[in-house]
Amino acid sequence: MRIKVISYSMTGNNDALADRIAAELSAEHIRITEKNPRTMGTIAADMIFNRTPQIHQSLDLVKDGDLVVFMGPVWMGHVAAPLRACFKQLKGKPVQYAFCSISGGADGPNPKLAGDLSKRMGEAPVALVDLHIADLLPANPKPTREDTSSYHLKEADVTGLVGRMVEALQGAIAPVQGAA
Secondary structure (H helix, E strand, O other), X not given: OOEEEEXXXXXXXXXXXXXXXXXXXXXXXXXXXXXXXXXXXXXXHHXXXXXXXXXXXOOOOXXXXXXXXXXXXXXXXXXXXXXXXXXXXXXXXXXXXXXXXXXXXXXXXXXXXXXXXXXXXXXXXXXXXXXXHHHHOOOOOOOOHHHHHOOOOOHHHHHHHHHHHHHHHHHHHHHHXXXX
C-alpha cells in the first residue's frame, strides 16, 4: 500500500505538519494550491454557498489501493473548501483515506466534521484527527478567533502534534494494510 499525504494550508500550519507526517510515514506529499487568491471573504462565501474552488493539482498520482492522508484546516465546522476539489476527484475510487487537521478551535469542537467527510467521500475516514490551536494557547483569557488565526506553530508544537497524528494514523494503517 502506498501512502499519499495531500495538504492544503492557508497559514502554513497544516503544511508544516504534513511535511513531517509524510517523512514519518515515507509518503509522498502533494500540496494543494488554488488558482485564485484566498481571503477571509472567499472562505466565508465558499462555506455559505458550498462552493468548490479550482485547484492546480490533478490527483492522477493517487492509485487504487492507496491510503490518502488529507491534511487541512476546518472552516466553520467543515473541511476547507480547496480540499473539496480533491474529494471530487477521488470520490468513488477504491482508496482509503484519513483526515488530520490543526485549525483554530476558538469556537470549540467540530461535531459535524465526520459527517461532512463521509458525505463528500462516500464513506467514513479510517482515521480522523481534529486538533485545535486554541488548545496550545493559555486557557485564560479564552483564545479568540484572532488569536488562533494568527498563531504559527512552533517547532515544539509540530513535534508534539505530529507524534499524536502519526500514532492515530498508524493505528488505522495496520488494519488497512492487513486487508490489502
